Amino acid sequence: MAIGLAETAPPSGAEADAALVRAVAAGDARACRDLLERHLDRVIGLAYRLLGERSAAEDVAQDTFLRLWSRAAAWRPDARLDTWLYTVARNLCLDRLRKAGREIDAPLPELPDPAPSAERLIDEARTARRVAEEIAALPERQRSAISLVHEEGLSNIDAAAILGVSVEALESLLARARRRLRERLTETGEVSGGGRAAAGGAP
Incomplete structure (x- = not known):
């Protein structure tokens, strides 16, 4: 055999x-x-x-x-x-x-081009340009957390290690960033008032 x-x-x-x-x-x-x-x-x-x-x-x-x-x-x-x-x-x-x-936590100026995968990150946004502008306006640590987890696809554990924080602190950064993005995109009419997807599903 x-x-x-x-x-x-x-x-x-x-x-x-x-x-x-x-x-x-x-x-x-x-x-x-x-x-x-x-x-x-x-x-x-x-x-x-x-x-x-x-x-x-x-x-x-x-x-x-x-x-x-x-x-x-x-x-x-x-x-x-x-x-x-x-x-x-x-x-x-x-x-x-x-x-x-x-200042590290100061807002960055508007980006001339959209982030490559912003529409995947915030799927209710109408334009990637507007989403990229709002991500750029986040404080640096929140912006880094969003980029590492949602843009680069890293796990919370790996992203926390890169930022030098605990997983709990990373989750707090993500929650604040998502909340801020949802609020800003709702204010500008990019998403509806209940746009959970626009903020990555944050509670």
Whole structure:
């Protein structure tokens, strides 16, 4: 009787990332390109939502990956690469805001373009531009929480680790951000008064 070969499960995203980082440490240029393909757009997206400038967001993403390349040899195999990248990118964004003399929790100026997936985040909004403007006007910590959980799809645990807060504190940030978004979008007529979806289903 023929015996079938056992199928090997493909590596998880975290395992694949760890293998690529090890390859980068060994000087594999292809691994660098693969990591950029996997994560660059999302890092730029997060930085853009925090800074509101495409060129600045790209600079932050470049600095983030340069830090990864320089530390690849010391990478811990149990570390989550996406969490590390978002943490570094967010900290670099905050550094830029501080150097520009901008209060971290002050509203950002209006964004010239809508956030790429704003309509998925707030599905009752009529235009992504208006939603992006309201997200940009949130205090920085609320804006980061919304971006990490709803835009980047991270779990509450991972998002809390990036922000350096407890899961309970993250949930509080999300609730306040959703409430504020729902109120503002209702005031401007973008959603109806009961627009729970517009605020991510916040109570």
